[in-house]
Amino acid sequence: MLETVDLDLKLNRAAYDRIFRPLRDRLSLLQRMVFEAQVPVIVVFEGWDAAGKGDCIEKLVGRIDPRGYEVHFLPKATEDEELRPFLWRFWARIPGRGDMGIFDRSWYRRILGERVEREVPRNVWQRSFDEINQFERTLADDGTLLVKFWLHISRAEQRRRFERMERSDYESFRVTGKDWKAHKRYDDYREAVEEMLERTSTPWAPWTIVAATDRRYARVKVFETLAEATQRALDAKAAATPPPRPPPSPASKSPAKRRRAPSPALAHTVLDEVDLGKKLTARQYEVELARWQKRLRELEYVCYERRAPVVVVYEGWDAAGKGGSIRRVIGGMDPRGYAVIPIAAPKGADATHHYLWRFWNKVPKAGHIAIFDRSWYGRVLVERVEGYCSEEQWRRAYHEINEFERSLHNFGAVVVKFWLHISKATQLRRFQERERIASKRYKITEEDWRNREKWDLYRTAVHDMISQTSTSYAPWTIIEAEDKNWARVRGVRTLAEAMAKRLG
Structure with missing residues (x-):
């Protein structure tokens, strides 16, 4: 040339x-x-x-x-x-x-x-x-x-x-x-x-x-x-660029209702195969949690010595217990070796850049652990269902996310992804409990109730997400989260097992 x-x-x-x-x-x-x-x-x-x-x-x-x-x-x-x-x-x-x-x-x-x-x-x-x-x-x-x-x-x-x-x-x-x-x-x-x-x-x-x-x-x-x-x-x-829309009339629907219509719901999804009856007794929970937290702390130090980064993603239904599960993961770890990264709607510079930009900025150093409380999967979940991005954009995102996670894998990272699954009835019970108990009331918002109305649409989006992005180098683990004891132990155990496998 x-x-x-x-x-x-x-x-x-x-x-x-x-x-x-x-x-x-x-x-x-x-x-x-x-x-x-x-x-x-x-x-x-x-x-x-x-x-x-x-x-x-x-x-x-x-x-x-x-x-x-x-x-x-x-x-x-x-x-x-x-x-x-x-x-x-x-x-x-x-x-x-x-x-x-x-x-x-x-x-x-x-x-x-x-x-x-x-x-x-x-x-x-x-x-x-x-x-x-x-x-x-x-x-x-x-x-x-x-x-x-x-x-x-x-x-x-x-x-x-x-x-x-x-x-x-x-x-x-x-x-x-x-x-x-x-x-x-x-x-x-x-x-x-x-x-x-x-x-x-x-x-x-x-x-x-x-x-x-x-x-x-x-x-x-x-x-x-x-x-x-x-x-x-x-x-x-x-x-x-499409021509500007005329301003809505006073009688028009709310902005949320005017957004792009989401894809139709599926009759059957991977979530329907999950056994939500799994449980642990209080004694089993105490013994197993202590065992796996101890193992996780040992592996945290080995990861640091061998400069192996770890990326953990928590996604799940509202009130599925993501926060509680994360607290049990870090409960026995050295706080100098990990960071918990909560993700909300993008603002400021995050909103003016490519949607993956803010997540690349949070990639952990070799030997450190990053735990994402929600993640880049918002692109194919909330942004898809609520119409915040076009169908072309969220469909393209599956491949973009796979390549992002492949880059992490190529660098030597352990990538562990959790979807915490509960039934619609359990979500309702937990929502009502949050409204009833003053110390938990801050956890429930009008947006949570609006999202619940779109349960079937989110269920379809979750199915597509898992089907399209569960790979050999970044597989999804669906955690049965009806019983919080079971869900918390399973999260700690699965992460420890994945880290141990990577470290040999």
């Missing part, structure tokens, strides 16, 4: 001045339009050392509003970043809707520098091609514009630039022994670049190879490509 690039392309000063200044003004206008349309934009700059990535970024940000972009320079991962999946630090930095993220080097370091310098095993960087494509596809499907540049210069040109920089009093510090070592391996890097371009140039995130021998030509090429891609994204957003 690189052999087809004409590295002799140039622009003289007069042509550059005539073209470049209007381009800068156009990008400034497009940035404002991006903000108004709430389109997130990611611009990736990769290329040879000394190819001019910094120069292009400097020119790009010199004209646009600094409140609407952030530049990320991401060389080798820090020690803290190494303790999480390799995409974690990039997910944490993706822009919100209407903003621009500019990456001076990016997630492609895994399949370039880390590959060539053998910093990661072959199977790891090979697997990363799929992870990267899925990462970019997930963002693109959510409306993110991804524009990727490879700035290309010849080996001889790179040597000339290195030598010129070394002679400069102001730039000599930028050329290191590591740069010269990489220069000697130009052909090895080129082979890696060719494979990267071939395997990760996709319809949703294509590469643009920029002939960067002449800096003026490179700047114009970058600006023209970015402007055209941005305009296409804005046009696509405008074409896909």
Whole structure:
């Protein structure tokens, strides 16, 4: 692919001045339009050392509003970043809707520098091609514009630039022994670049190879490509945006009733196979809970020693006992090794980013345990049933969630997911008890009663969720939660068994 690039392309000063200044003004206008349309934009700059990535970024940000972009320079991962999946630090930095993220080097370091310098095993960087494509596809499907540049210069040109920089009093510090070592391996890097371009140039995130021998030509090429891609994204957003609805009349139904109609309920689901008659006596509960809590504490320390992360997800019916079960899980554990993460409706920055963004930010460090009280499955449960997202979005989410959990698994995480199941009659009894007892009254809200009215629709959504996302690397466990003693012990025991299996 690189052999087809004409590295002799140039622009003289007069042509550059005539073209470049209007381009800068156009990008400034497009940035404002991006903000108004709430389109997130990611611009990736990769290329040879000394190819001019910094120069292009400097020119790009010199004209646009600094409140609407952030530049990320991401060389080798820090020690803290190494303790999480390799995409974690990039997910944490993706822009919100209407903003621009500019990456001076990016997630492609895994399949370039880390590959060539053998910093990661072959199977790891090979697997990363799929992870990267899925990462970019997930963002693109959510409306993110991804524009990727490879700035290309010849080996001889790179040597000339290195030598010129070394002679400069102001730039000599930028050329290191590591740069010269990489220069000697130009052909090895080129082979890696060719494979990267071939395997990760996709319809949703294509590469643009920029002939960067002449800096003026490179700047114009970058600006023209970015402007055209941005305009296409804005046009696509405008074409896909439905016309505004007229304001509701006073006699219209409440907003909850006007939302998109959910899918019809199923007659039979996986939940119908659950034996809700399982119980433990008070004595059995006391003995078993103590046994498994002790085992869980032992495994917590082993996880830390071996740097194995653990992700626990609690989902279930309202009043099924998620909070009580979580308290029994952590009851015997060292609080320095875990975090309980309650999840509510997204607000602020959480609401302006991809729905998985806030969960990626909470991924535990290697050796630590994260327990989610509700989770990313809200996308295919409450958001589906209540019409907060489109059918296309929640159907797409099954695959996105599977890939998210696969990334956790690939990093070595133990992923344990619980659905706490109770009958509709038991839920009613517990709701009534919460209303009757003053100390429990805070647990019951009008929303709980509204959700109960949609029991059959949620039951269908739960069936689809379990059917579509119970995988070999992140299986669901349906906990029979009619009897709280049984449910609590089963949760602790199942988690301990999963951790023990992972640790051998």
